[in-house]
Amino acid sequence: MFISKSFIPILKNNPTEAKIKSHQLMLRVGMIKQSSAGIYSWLPLGFKVMKKIERVVREEQDRIGVQEILMPTIQSSEIWKESGRYKDYGEELLRIKDRQGREILYGPTNEELITDIFRSSIKSYKTLPQLLYHIQWKFRDELRPRFGIMRCREFYMKDAYSFDINDEEAFFSYNKFFLSYLKTFKRLELSAIPMAADTGPIGGNLSHEFIILAETGESKIYTDKRIFDLKYDDEVLEKNSLKKLREKYEKFYAVTDEKFDQKEFDKNVSKENRLSTKGIEVGHIFYFGDKYSKPMNAAVDHQGKKEYVKMGSYGIGVSRLVGAIIEAKYNDKEEIMKWPISVSPYDIAIIPLINKNDSTNLDKAVSICKALNEKNLDVIIDDTEENFSSKLKKFNLIGIPYQILLGKKSEGDLLEFKEIGKESQNLSVKQIIDLVTKIKNKI
Ligand code: ATP
Ligand code: MG
Numbered sequence: 001m002f003i004s005k006s007f008i009p010i011l012k013n014n015p016t017e018a019k020i021k022s023h024q025l026m027l028r029v030g031m032i033k034q035s036s037a038g039i040y041s042w043l044p045l046g047f048k049v050m051k052k053i054e055r056v057v058r059e060e061q062d063r064i065g066v067q068e069i070l071m072p073t074i075q076s077s078e079i080w081k082e083s084g085r086y087k088d089y090g091e092e093l094l095r096i097k098d099r100q101g102r103e104i105l106y107g108p109t110n111e112e113l114i115t116d117i118f119r120s121s122i123k124s125y126k127t128l129p130q131l132l133y134h135i136q137w138k139f140r141d142e143l144r145p146r147f148g149i150m151r152c153r154e155f156y157m158k159d160a161y162s163f164d165i166n167d168e169e170a171f172f173s174y175n176k177f178f179l180s181y182l183k184t185f186k187r188l189e190l191s192a193i194p195m196a197a198d199t200g201p202i203g204g205n206l207s208h209e210f211i212i213l214a215e216t217g218e219s220k221i222y223t224d225k226r227i228f229d230l231k232y233d234d235e236v237l238e239k240n241s242l243k244k245l246r247e248k249y250e251k252f253y254a255v256t257d258e259k260f261d262q263k264e265f266d267k268n269v270s271k272e273n274r275l276s277t278k279g280i281e282v283g284h285i286f287y288f289g290d291k292y293s294k295p296m297n298a299a300v301d302h303q304g305k306k307e308y309v310k311m312g313s314y315g316i317g318v319s320r321l322v323g324a325i326i327e328a329k330y331n332d333k334e335e336i337m338k339w340p341i342s343v344s345p346y347d348i349a350i351i352p353l354i355n356k357n358d359s360t361n362l363d364k365a366v367s368i369c370k371a372l373n374e375k376n377l378d379v380i381i382d383d384t385e386e387n388f389s390s391k392l393k394k395f396n397l398i399g400i401p402y403q404i405l406l407g408k409k410s411e412g413d414l415l416e417f418k419e420i421g422k423e424s425q426n427l428s429v430k431q432i433i434d435l436v437t438k439i440k441n442k443i
Contacts, residue, residue, distance in 0.1 A: 001346075002383045007044050010394060020216040022326035023148035025337060029397050031322070038145025038153030045345045045398070046322060050156065052343040053188065053321050054135055057158050060184040064176045064237060066131040066160050071113050073137050077103035079112040082296050092140045106139035111292050111313055114161045118309070119298035125165045125307065128300065129173050133160035135318060149319050150280070151218065156319035162312040165302060167289070170310040174206065174287050175242035177314045178249075179235055181210050181283050187443055188321065189340035190328055191228060192282055194249050195221055198258035206287035209256055211279035214327040218280070220257035222265055225275040227252040280324045287312040329399075337399030338420040342443045347377045347436055349395050352406035353388045361406045368404060368415070368429055375433045377440075396420065402436055 009030035018024040026032050031046025042050060058068065077095070080086035086093075094106040107113065114132060122130060135158045145152050162173035178194065185192035190212050197209040211219055230248060235241050253268040255261075265274065290308040293299065299306045317324075330337045341347065350369055352361035362383055369379045380400065382391050388407055395403060401420050409416040409424065417432050418424035427435070 001380045003380055004383050006380065008398075009043070010397075018148065020147050020150070020327070021330050021332040022150065022216075022323035024332070025326050025330055025397065026148055026323065029399075032149060034148075038142060038151075040149055040152060040154070048345040049322050049325075049339065049343050050319055052345075053325075054156075054158075054318050056187050056342055057184055057316055057318055058135065060180045060187070061133050061158065061160060063183075064131070064180045066133045066180075068134065069117075069132050070134050071107070071110055071117075071136060073107055073139070075105050075107045075110075075113050077105055079116050079296070080105065083112050083115075083292050084295060085112065092142065094139050094141050107136075108138055108140040109313070109315070110134070110136075110159055111161070111311070112296070115292045115296045115298050115311070118161075118163055119293075119296060122163070123301060125300045125302040128163060128165050128309070129169060130163040131160065131173060131176075133158060133314075147216070148323060150323040152319075155317065158316040158318055160314040162314070163293075163298075163309045164311075165300065165307060165309070167310060170287060170289070170312060171206075172239050172242065174285065174312050175239075175246050176237060177285050177312070178208065178246050179232075179237075179242060181285065181314075181316070182232060184316065185210060185212075185282065187340075187342050188325060189342070190282070190321075190325065193223065193227055193254060193279075195223065195254045195256050196250070196259050197256045197284065205289070208285050209281045210283035210285075211256070211281055212324055212328055213277060214280045214324070215278060216280075216327055217278040219278065220260075220276070221255070221279050222257070222260050222274075222276045223254040224252040224269045224273045226273055227254050280320070280327060281317070282321055282324050283314075283316040285312065285314045334396075335393070336396045336420065338401050339399045340443075341401055341436075341439055344400055345398070346380045346400045347440065348372060348379050348402045348404060348432070349398070349400040350379060350381045350404045350406065351388075351391050351395060352382065353408070354383070354385050356385065364406055365404075371429050372433065375437060377433065377436060402432075404432065 011028050014024045015027040018027055030043050032040045032042055035041050077086055096104050098104055138157045139154050142153055164170035164173055192210040192212045194208040195211050197207045211221055232245055235245050289310050293308040293311055299308045350365045352365040354362055365381045369381055372379045403418045405416040413428050414426040416424050417427045
């Protein structure tokens with residue numbers, strides 16, 4: 001791909017309307033465009049990143065055996081009346097009337113719809129557990145949409161739901177997601193910590209928010225900072241080892257502000273380990289038992305008895321993660337972004353120094369690009385005649401982690417290869433392919 005042909009509308013300066021660095025950068029390099037309050041179009045660069053995040057999220061759901069489905073964005077109000085949330089959800093719920101005058105709504109979440117799908121087909125406990133997920137747009141009419149796609153009204157979310165016969169099995173499902181979330185965020189190079197959280201309007205009694213630290217975050221957290229040093233092995237999907245994994249995290253005090261208790265904090269965390277700060281919620285898991293299955297009559301036959309299924313729900317803010325990764329990785333003082341290779345819009349940028357009437361470097365760029373493409377590496381070439389340093393500045397903002405610089409330091413087959421934030425080195429095309437492919441295969 002040539003940058004001159006791409007739709008990457010870069011701004012010269014930081015947009016003044018944006019208050020936090022992720023919002024600034026996303027507008028600056030043309031990843032999104034606001035279409036109305038809290039509603040955005042995703043332009044190629046932003047869309048590529050979001051799709052790659054989605055892929056990581058999907059792979060980690062599939063890995064724990066969750067089955068993908070797709071539910072619609074529009075739901076009937078009937079099922080929401082059954083659960084009682086048509087009234088309780090309040091003004092964040094976008095209510096619409098169709099031409100017959102029927103009340104419908106744009107789904108802010110899908111507990112009701114999935115419960116309706118479940119109850120119409122599953123009758124026996126023998127088909128449990130059922131774990132289902134979808135990745136779909138949601139709408140919440142937020143009172144104050146802000147910070148770009150971090151708190152918007154229309155956003156892209158992965159939501160999964162579990163159905164089990166009893167608490168013990170339901171906790172097993174919950175813990176599978178707990179592990180899966182740790183892995184997902186790790187692949188995105190984020191250090192997201194599970195914090196005990198309030199269950200809010202979803203209801204129930206067990207819940208963790210996965211939070212990354214960021215000054216601009218809207219969640220207040222209180223924690224023992226040693227929780228950040230915890231490591232986990234590639235745990236097997238086995239009841240006991242997953243239970244232990246969650247206990248390992250829960251040993252440390254780590255809560256969001258709704259659950260905060262100063263006395264408990266002081267008692268459980270030594271002074272030097274206390275951390276109270278702000279963060280961004282990137283995922284949230286809940287266990288809420290029969291909160292929906294009972295009013296909506298979702299039950300299975302179990303040894304001649306009718307049992308309401310025990311449910312949990314598990315969300316990840318796929319679109320919010322684009323901003324969250326920027327908050328974590330963007331150095332706004334030096335104006336340098338570096339995407340994790342797992343989600344970078346391109347794998348490698350080729351930046352040739354181009355003098356008027358001399359196409360040598362551009363030709364070289366095109367032939368290198370071909371070789372990289374053949375090895376499934378996604379490449380963008382800066383074919384503009386801008387001066388070299390402004391090209392570098394631009395690519396430091398775009399944040400593709402690997403660059404091939406075709407300037408004075410590239411000699412013959414030995415190309416100047418640079419990983420953002422590191423010293424450059426001279427490598428052959430083959431060495432570059434091996435190096436980047438190896439890193440890509442690891443994630
Ligand atoms: P928040 O506390 O940030 O309002 P929430 O608790 O209401 O979020 P959940 O119902 O747990 O959100 O939704 C699952 C995930 O969806 C959240 O963890 C977050 O990453 C994402 N999300 C929620 N609301 C928004 C929003 N308005 N804009 C973008 N992403 C959102
Ligand atoms: Mg939440």
